[in-house]
Amino acid sequence: MIPTLQVFLIVSAALFSAGLLAALSRRHAIFILIGIEMMLAAANLNFIAFWRFNPQSQPPTGVMIAIFSIAIAAAEAAVGLALVIAEF
Amino acid sequence: MSFVVFLPTLQTPGFRGVQNFTWFTFGDQALRLGWLLDPLAAVMLIMITLVGLCIFVFSIGYMAGDKNFVRFFAYLSFFSGAMLGLVISNSLLLLFICWELVGLASYLLIGFWIERPSAAAAAKKAFITTRIGDLGFFLGLLWLYGRSGTLLFYDGGNGCLESAGLAMVGASVTFIALLIFCGAVGKSGQFPLHVWLPDAMEGPTPVSALIHAATMVAAGVFLVARVYPLFSLGAINGVTSSLTVVVWIGVTTALMAALIAIAQADIKRILAYSTVSQLGLMMVSLGVGGVAAGMMHLLAHGFFKALLFLGAGSVIHGCHGEQDIRKMGGLRRLMPVTFSTYAIGMMALSGVPLFFSGGWTKEEILHVTAHWPVSRLPYYFLLAGVVLTALYMTRQIIYVFFGDRRAASQRAHESPRVMTMPLIVLASCAILFSVVLTPAWPWLHHYLTGEPAHLEFARLIQPTLFLSLVLVGAGVALGIGIYRKAGAQDRRRPADTDPLEFAQPQLFRFLANKMWIDELYARTVIAFSWMSARLSDWMDRYFWDRLVRGFGAIGQLFGTFTASVDERGINAGVDETTVGARGLGRLMSAAHSGQIQTYLGVIAIGLLALLLFYAWLA
């Protein structure tokens, strides 16, 4: 089996669902944060996969969005964790 | 193990074993590192492991009872690993990494007695000063990479030190070489970045021996020898502008440090300045084209300087931590082993010919310097340096080991076996090396340059030999003449005043204060950065702040205007709408429970609904 775009999307959907599971069913804020980060990672995986499977990949938009979203996720994690620290 | 790798390099002249590998690939560029074994690396390996072993053994005795014994050995091992990596790396980048690791280890070890503020300050000074040089080194490295596209030294004809790579570097090679030399200047304590090395003596004495005498400071010399093709590219008659700079810096350092050493009172500081001076000598040798001579002096120096430092450590240990030579005296009887080994080290350092290793190598360097086509001046300066070296070493020996016992040496004692054994080993190395290095059979010289060696006794007799014999003799005699009565009470001169200080107080103070170079830096460089910091602070406070406030005032004015329009025109209409919106809002707020997870669940259900809609469409 050669990995097609489809299987990447399936994997990313599974990752997203796992993140959703964590975000929905946990009580502690850090867990919810982890779940959200996993969902973001799944989205990034989608972006990169779509970029890779697109024959006209110039400019590398998917990669750019993934980079920005990583940066934003980092900012979000920092604020979220600061909140957690301030709370407890 | 280093002896094992020494053997193949011994059998084949010009042996060069290279093992390259790819570190990681980045897009279409690969970063490659590698290990290299050639005569240069092999002899350095031997020197480092042998000297390192002696110093490790010595430290067991010297550091016994220190509460951070384990930490000390961890740092020391860390340093040795990094240093060995530096010597065998085949890539300027890998060399730079190890170089920085070595610098870090040095920083940690200088500041080992962290509770002393002076040690912490010295560590910081050493770190920052060498960093100035490393900045140049790094710039040179980047430039070289930009030019030649590789940092490997040897890579089957494509390395940056081989002809193809050198051809790509082209005209900017002088600047690259000088930038790399900046790193060497910082590390090897050359003028004008030598100020950290004497302060580094705040660390434990074995550290001074290992790092600041034998190995790390030699890394700068080693670096220049390693990238020598960059320095000598396009040489006419063996002279390039970068090499000329190397020579002059070396000469300045050698002479200046030797002068300062005469007026120091701390036993380790004298040795530190003598190290600086010897390193300058090596740089001169490299600069005038005598790579092999410089490296040989580096090896010999590694042995006898480690010996001297360990001897000094033994003296300090015996005198219960006293480092001022004016307070010692008469230790010859009390510490016979230390005295005899120290004397051997002293004679090797001052370059007494025939039986002591330093003599031959110094000979070689003088010989190549004498034939430098540009100027004879370095040669004369080095000759003066030889006299000075003999002078200050004689002074030190007389103060420490001869004369009457003074305050610190009253209760002195010989050091334990674990400390004297390394001294004996190193002393015998210093003598054995004189056989290895004898010009009659210059195999090491040819081993480094890759030519076959012949036995020829005629080379023993050279005019420089007599000259240096005379000079060393003069230095020693001068030293004895001046300092013979140094410790004794004189009716014209108090006992703790140096004879030179008595004769020439102005000059002596100038030298004792290290030619006021530290003060010069404090007045210029440090004051400048302090001033600029103050200036930016002021600009920030008064200029930019005012500007921002001005903009703020304009915005405020505009805001007032719009607010009045708002009040009168728009508010009335909006008020009506709000009443309606409030009712709706009350309805909605029931759904907003504040539970994020509920929201998330609703979003997920919405997603499902969207998918169902999609399914219905499809």
Added chain:
Amino acid sequence: MSSAAFVLIAILTLAAALAAATLQKLMHATLSFAVALVGVAAFFFLLGAEFVGLVLVFVYIGAVAVLIVFTILLTRRDVGKDRGANWSGALLAVAVFGGLGWAVFKTQSVAIAAPHIRALTVKRIGEALMTSYVWPLQCVGLLLTAALIGALVLVMEEKR
């Protein structure tokens, strides 16, 4: 793109992600989260986006995961265990996965093999960042600064 590597990484990533979502101990969950991110980074490498993979490793595993661990250690009080999955959440997650998977399988246009594309060099990324994407870049910088200051303020108020 080797399929064996793909299957291996997929199994690793999903197992770690599930573990992160269901493990009781907070520390264990965090560590499996880090493993899942390593898997995602490996996917990026597999897809030829080495730079993004490295950024992911640096930012997430190097910073975020470590930050989470620090937070756990700092706020030890009531942290330790948390309930695993509850039924409604699991049901919803499975339903979302089913829906998404069905949609992906249904869409024929995504069942394609990877075309050949030019290698993505850091140089190209840098050029794109400095030309077409310079505004987003500035905005992200601003956002990061704001987040930094915000995080500091939040924690400092606690101290007061």
